[in-house]
Amino acid sequence: MNPLVVYYSKKGSNKYLAERLARELQCEVEAIRPRLNLFALLALFGAIKMSPGIAPLRHDPGSFDRIVLCGPIWMGQLISPLRDFLKRYRASITKLYFATCCGSSDEDKDGTFGYATVFPRVRAIVGEKCVHCQAFPIGLVLDGEDKNKGDAVMKTRLSDSNFTGAIEKRSTAFVEKVSS
DSSP: OOEEEEEOOSSSHHHHHHHHHHHHHTOEEEEOOBSSOOHHHHHHHHHHTOOOOBOOOSSOGGGOSEEEEEOOEETTEEOHHHHHHHHHHTTTOSOEEEEEEESSOSTTTTSTTOGGGTHHHHHHHHGGGEEEEEEEEGGGGSOGGGGGOHHHHHHOOOOTTTOOTHHHHHHHHHHHHHHO
């Protein structure tokens, strides 16, 4: 097994998730670098399916038998840095595993801003090469009523201190899928 974890993260939770997955998979990790890294522009580009593009990666995805792509979902959209990566490297990807730390909950996954609406978009770009998609809702690390409070969800970042319980179990299961 020779995986590579590639990620885009604006606020840090997807970087944390990518680095943790890479550590558990004992593999390289690399950040996607958009040519423009402004939240408002990236959100707009995600909504209108356009993009400013991304810088080339240091690693050649074709040299790896599995690619783990980590990144956020904004307003129910596959954001442009992730979409750009998939389009640019789809021919060289053998197997893709998509992971997202996102604000939508498991209960709202099929809603307008839910993560489940993005998974078919990932599969539409890379086809059967997409082996598995997994969400890591930030609400999994919050207690009680905070799980449903938008401001608490938006302010919370993944860290060693809160990556326990349900989210840790989900991560372990994801790593097992990538490893098998």
